[in-house]
Amino acid sequence: MNLELTVIGGVDKKGEVEPVERLDMKRGEIIGIVGPTGSGKSSLIGDIEQFAQGDTPSGRYILINGRTPGAETRSDPRKKLIAQLSQNMHFLADMTVDEFLKMHAKSRGKPASVAKDVVELANTLTGEPIHPDHHLTILSGGQSRALMTADIAVISDSPIVLIDEIENAGIKKREALDLLAGEGKIVVVVTHDPMLALMPSRRVVMRNGGMYRIIDTSKEERTVCEDLTRVDDWLMSLRETIRQGNVVEAAP
Amino acid sequence: MRLVVVAGTPGAGKTSVLMHTTRRLLQLGMKPAVVKIDCLWTEDDRRFERLGVPVIVGLSKDMCPDHFSIYNIDDMLAWAASQECDVLLNETAGLCLRCAPYPDSCLAVCVIDVTTGPNAPLKVGPLLTTADAAVVTKGDMVSQAEREVFRERILEVNPKCRIVEANGLSGKGSAELAELIRKGPETTAEMRLRHNPPLAICTLCTGELRVAKEHHRGVLRHLDGFMEYMGE
């Protein structure tokens, strides 16, 4: 299926027209959203998630294949085009992991058997394993984040994926991103992390609530990104060593 | 005249959502009036006043706020008409989960807070099961998965209701709700309730203060569900 996602610009926090008037995204593209805290990154993906039609503070319009999406695609999870990993790190529902995942699978029209797969996948991202009988509310921030990520990858398998600050939970961020950004999807990644920001081919810079400009990742930036990946691998191995209670050695 | 009855547990976000919706209705050229029913105290009228729409408060004091709201609907509608308004937004107190103050020809809206957890839709009873629309608030505080599970739970108890994902802070969903109101039913002369309010008056209702069961008369229900009649 052909799929194109369009954001028609609205206004920033001051009510002034945002400099980027239109943003088009195609299948297979990963796009970054960067900007200072409070600059409107989460609000932008919030607009996309709810298919804003001039009814949010930004006044933006979201189009699918150039047209206003129908009411069903807006709200019925079975027909939902969008999967979203929001900034929230905790579950509030007081039920077990297994019960919850089965109910979520039902709402997305998936068999209950996928609950097991979600837990298995989540446990590849987090340190202390999650058990299906655990209550959701006792999971740590990192465990919740890992479970939300695996839940999106397995249950909410939608063609558009919105990811808000995946780096902030102490889970393996690159593995998590790989899981979410399957083949032929449109992936929008809000991030403060330089490596994640330089990985996509384009990034939107937010300022004062508005889309300020779009930067194409340059060749030089791509090289920087590769260097960052190596630094990140090193950081990750240090983190693991320290987490396991071992002593670190000097850089090779 | 159109009537919108907005019910939902205290703090669910009724006023917050209604304020955004009222702004939208004004943009659409409609003339909304607001009646807030509460038991003892409310400040909601001052919040609605900021929008420049006519607003009054009814306090039910020691009576069930839903019963109070029901038999005052005619008066509320007459008042709204006297203010030259064409839609009455009635925000209820939403304390009694056995009553549902929805007449047949109104738009019945149940506001429900997603942070109360996936079992909440099973607890609110006729307030939700007889509503036309369920407005789910505070979705900004939970994951998408939790919102979807909550939605599923609502549909379990009320399969036909229209679900509106709203946010009382950002105004999300208010355009959708305003559209439902615009297309909602006109009120009729002889309106009837959708759901029987409980009829029982117990000894406590008439002022008995002593706790022990022996002092109480009428139909009493035991903890195990057994019911018996005590009295003459």
Ligand SMILES: Nc1nc2c(ncn2[C@@H]2O[C@H](COP(=O)(O)OP(=O)(O)OP(=O)(O)O)[C@@H](O)[C@H]2O)c(=O)[nH]1
């Ligand atoms: N995070 C979040 N907070 C909300 C949302 N909607 C309402 N609130 C907050 O919830 C609190 C209660 O909201 P009200 O709109 O006063 O609730 P109400 O149902 O009218 O309350 P009563 O009239 O007292 O029964 C306020 O502090 C609101 O700011 C929402 O969608 N998200």
Ligand SMILES: Nc1ncnc2c1ncn2[C@@H]1O[C@H](COP(=O)(O)OP(=O)(O)OP(=O)(O)O)[C@@H](O)[C@H]1O
């Ligand atoms: N275009 C806009 N018009 C009006 N208000 C806006 C706009 N964009 C964002 N805001 C408001 O600005 C505040 C901060 O926005 P948001 O949470 O999206 O920032 P953020 O970039 O995600 O920050 P963080 O990095 O801290 O997560 C919010 O209260 C939001 O409602």
Ligand SMILES: [Mg+2]
């Ligand atoms: Mg944010």
Ligand SMILES: [Mg+2]
């Ligand atoms: Mg209120």
Ligand SMILES: [Zn+2]
């Ligand atoms: Zn009652």
